[in-house]
Amino acid sequence: MINRIVNFFLLALVFSGCGTKEFDCDDMPIQPAFIGFQLADIDTLIFRQYQPNDNFRNLIDTTLVTYDNLYRTSNDTTKIIHYQLSDGIKPGFDWQLFIPPLNRTVVISNIISDQKTGSCGTMASRSACTCLNDLFSAKQDSQVITFPDVNKEAPFIYIRK
Numbered sequence: 001m002i003n004r005i006v007n008f009f010l011l012a013l014v015f016s017g018c019g020t021k022e023f024d025c026d027d028m029p030i031q032p033a034f035i036g037f038q039l040a041d042i043d044t045l046i047f048r049q050y051q052p053n054d055n056f057r058n059l060i061d062t063t064l065v066t067y068d069n070l071y072r073t074s075n076d077t078t079k080i081i082h083y084q085l086s087d088g089i090k091p092g093f094d095w096q097l098f099i100p101p102l103n104r105t106v107v108i109s110n111i112i113s114d115q116k117t118g119s120c121g122t123m124a125s126r127s128a129c130t131c132l133n134d135l136f137s138a139k140q141d142s143q144v145i146t147f148p149d150v151n152k153e154a155p156f157i158y159i160r161k
Contacts, residue, residue, distance in 0.1 A: 025116040025131040029088025030108070030138065031154045032097060033079040036161035042078060043067035046098040047089070052109070056094060079156065091135065106159050111138040
């Protein structure tokens with residue numbers, strides 16, 4: 001009798017973990033692409049993350065980006081590719097990209113994205129249960145830019161020298 005009770009509780013425990021788990025989808029980073037810049041102009045960049053819609057008064061974080069394996073150059077364009085979803089320019093914040101050699105600041109704000117949720121079985125690994133929010137638009141130096149309808153890869157913001 002005790003074996004049946006123990007087996008029942010073990011079976012109930014196993015099946016309680018087989019339901020679905022809902023989670024928030026990850027935000028896709030926006031990748032900067034620099035057109036017409038010399039590598040020496042952009043080998044060091046400063047990304048400043050601010051509280052949104054606050055006129056860049058409340059600085060949250062600062063990231064120093066230096067030339068390394070994240071830079072991809074083709075013809076006259078150098079892209080900074082972030083392989084980690086946690087890195088890069090993300091929705092929910094306003095951003096400044098400071099280019100020290102040129103004393104130039106590029107402002108990115110009003111990033112519009114959706115906020116999807118995903119679900120998967122709790123027995124599956126979390127890495128197999130991922131989804132990404134789509135990015136729709138942002139303001140770059142007060143000009144609205146739109147991103148492709150379906151974000152198959154991280155969208156780019158093009159910065160011209």
